[in-house]
Each structure stands twice: as structure tokens, then as C-alpha cells.
Amino acid sequence: MKSVWVYSESESVSNEVASAAVGVAEGAGAMVQVVDIGASRPGAFSPGGKLLLKGPHPDITPALAAEALARAARELQPLVLLTGATRTGREIAARFAAKMRVGCMAEVANLSADGASFSGDRNVFAGKVVARVSCQFPAAATVKVGSYPKMAAGEGVVQEKEVGEVSDPVRVVGREKKAAGAVDLKSAKVIVSAGRGVKKKEDLPMLEELASEMHGALGCSRPLSADLGWLPEEHHIGLTGVTVKPDLYLAVGISGQLQHVAGMKDSKVVASINTDKDAPIFQASDYGIVGDLYQLVPALRKALASRAR
């Protein structure tokens, strides 16, 4: 039986990609195999059993993973390799596709398949448009993180495959953890999100307090995390960050560029505060206030407090 391979450097992402793989396998009449490289990971879900690639050192770089997967694929001929659309997953899928000379779909959700090909939806033009893309088997694809539920860990047979040693001329000599996010934005019911309208890092606690008074979490636009480093990377919402769907999204000092809106447009209710009456965020909002966040945030906190009393 043909197989749909799932590989991710992260077990939690692997469990999401496995969900996506189930639909592809069903449509294509194939089975899902979760692939491990170097060492078997006990947790990851694998409806069709595990495939363990032996040979490479367990400290795997994207280049090593792609080479190991390609060597195994030349013999075992999977229909498709699915990875998560993470920074590492994108590289692995792209390298694998280049080595195998097969097509690679990017950042897809809503995957479906028939015998010969598979399709998925992806954001293009900064999220303004959704494209349905498709590709003939054999192929590769990265699955949009956050678009599928995680599958529970399962038990299954482990098939082993020796791929030999692989090497990467790029050496990792150090690794430093980024500051971890205190909150899980994906599960937050209320998100207060800070943008460049916030003048300095010292002003963030005010927004953090507003968020917690609303029983919510603090998110931000990309510049605050990626460029200014005021908040950890996993706090930024949008095309290159997380996609969120809270009950309430309150955008504070965010202009509302398409790349940001792409990550929050499915929120139930959107409210925004901006000094510029023409800011595009108002087009994406149910409620808008034109005004200075330095006046409105304290006023909001006061209004919340008087309600609580």
C-alpha cells in the first residue's frame, strides 16, 4: 500500500500534520506513516505505524533530515511527504522536493486528495486571497500550523530503514532559547494586541494588565516581536506569526496591514483603537475608536473596574 509520510522536528506539530495526512491518505487510498529519524519518539501519532530511519545522528539539521528522507523515499516511494510549515519544516520539505524533483505546496490547509493528485488552500497576496493549489503525486507539502487538531498519541508497529550516515557542512555550535511566551494565544478567548502605536517597551505592562483584566492574553504585531524584540516571537499575530480566533480581538495602535489581519480575521468580534481615522484596521473591525491609546487604555481599565464594582 502507498503511504503518506509525516515528518516534523516537533512532536506536537507532527501530531497536527498527522491529522492532515489522514484526509490525504483516505482520498488517495494510502496509509499514514509518521517518520522518525535517528531515534524513535514514543508519543507521535501514527495510524499506519512508524517508520524509523536509522543512520543519521539524532541531532538532526534540516539538511540531514531532508537527505535521510530522500534516500528512504527513493526506495520506499511514498506518495507525499508532509511537514509542518515551521521554519525548519519549510526547509526540509523544499529540500526534499528539490532532491526528488517533485512539486511542493506551501502552507496548505483543507487538504484533499484523489488517486493522482492532492489539493489544499493557502493564503496569497498577504492574505487578501485564498488560492486552491494542487499537485500531482509524488509530491511534498508543508501544512499550515494551527489548521488541524492534534491527533492523540498512538501505538503501532515500527518499520525500520537504514539510510546510512549523512552529513551537513553547516555545524550548529550553540543554541539559545528565546524567552518563552507566558500565554497560549491560540486558546485565549480575549486577545489585546499591541502595535507600533505603543511608544516604548515600558508601556507594555499597561496593556498586559488590560488584557488580564479582560481575562485575556497580550499579543502583538510583527514589528514588536521580530524587529524590536519587545515580546517573544510566538506573541506576534499574522501571516508569519500565529493565527488566532478569539471571541474578542482588541487591536491597540495597530495599523491593520493585510499581513496582520490575515492572522486575526476570523476572530468573533474585533475592536480597535487608533489615532488615524483612516487606518485600515477599522475596515477589519466591528467597533472602532479614533483616539490616543495612552488615554483610551486607562479609560478602558477604569470602565472595566467600575463594572466589576
Add this chain to the structure above:
Amino acid sequence: MKIAVCVKHAVDETELKLDANGSPVLAGAPGKMSSFDKNAVEEGLRLKAKHQGEVVVFVVGTADSKKSLKEALAMGADRGVLVTSDPLSLDSFRVASMLAAAIRMSGPYDVVICSEGSSDTYTGQVPPMLAEFLGLPYVGYAKKIGVEGGAAKLERSLEDSVESVEAPVPFAVSVVSEINEPRYPTLIQIMQAGKKPIEELVGDQVAPLGDYSQVGVKSMSSQPSVRKHVMIGGTPDEAAAKLVEALVKEGVLK
């Protein structure tokens, strides 16, 4: 040091119009240099400033893509190569194979620089595919690049960590926007850029399709989100109170 920088002439998403069915009107849609590619050009120029040599910019695109090449030339790049093709009808594999062919024809290069992802299609696939086709060591999502003798030290920004890595020269790299602040060309530089050479190659000639089967687009549509657009006025205190009241009524605020 010979430095190749890949820039994409991307569809300007802010100018892109949708037709009555919500499909994008791509024919004649205005373009601009893909945002993060300015960081890629800037990094190439900084490497050149340190190590001398030459910065050559490459684009796969229609004739209109010359605009992005000229912008990079105005920033300080030495010359440009236009590989003609319609990138919207191509997938990342095809773009990367055309770039690889063009880079090989004018190479070898010590460093090949892309950005992490293009502003219109953001696949993040072209840079690693290009590295594969060129057979170069590759570091993705670099936020710092330093070259010393035959080796490079880089910092790679991942979701939850920053990795320090070492790569031999030559190598390929993709950069994130935090790596630098791109310069703005002066008026004089913009005028002088017109005199810098641009070579033209034909994409399907330098990299024929062969038996490769492309990723295709079946359909495109926009999903307009339906919002109420209620603007709340008054003094800050009044507006805040009205907003809280509305949100409670919506049932989204406890």
C-alpha cells in the same frame, strides 16, 4: 567577494484589485520589490563594504521586474540579471531552478542571499531549493552573518531559539527582516542606477521544464470578512464605557 542577491518583483498586495467575484485581477497588477528582499540587498551591500567585490542581483519575472532590479542597483548593487518568465505561472521549484541556472552562468559566487519569504506568495521554499540546486551549504532565517576567511558564522532565528552556526564559504543564506535596516537610495543613486548593466536571460531556455510537474493554481478567491464598522465617539472615558458596554452585549466580555 562575489555576492549574489535574489530579489523578487512581487505583486503589490495593497494595490491589488479584486473583481466582482472576488478573484484578484493579476493582469497588469502593480508590483514592488518584495519587502524583505530589501534586507537581502542591504546585507549583500554590507558584506561588500567589508570584503570588497561585487553584488549581482537576480530576478525571475516579466520585463516589469526590471523595476526591482533598478531599485537594488540604486541601493548600490553593481549589476542585475533578469531571467524572463512569468513567476505567477511558476512554482518555487521552477523559480529556484531558473535562479540556479542564472547564478551558475555568471558564478561562482561566495555568498548567495535570499530573504526568508516573498511578500506576495511567502512560500519560503525558493531559498532552500536554490541551495540544493547549487549544491551549496545553506542557513535559513539568518539574523546575523559574519564572514572571516574561508568560514562564516551565522545566527539562525527559529521559532523558539536562536542557533549559532558555522558554514564554509561558499554558502547560501536566507535572511529575516531584523538582520538590518535597509538603506534608501538617494536621488543621484537612482539616476546613476539607470547606467548600470542589466543582462537578460530567457527562463525556459536556461532551465527547461523537463518532466517536472508543477504545483498549479486551481482557483483564487477572497473571503471578505463581514464586520459591523461601528465607530464610537466621545471623550476617552465615554468612548471606553460605550465600548465595554457593546462588548458585554456581544457576549465576548465577561
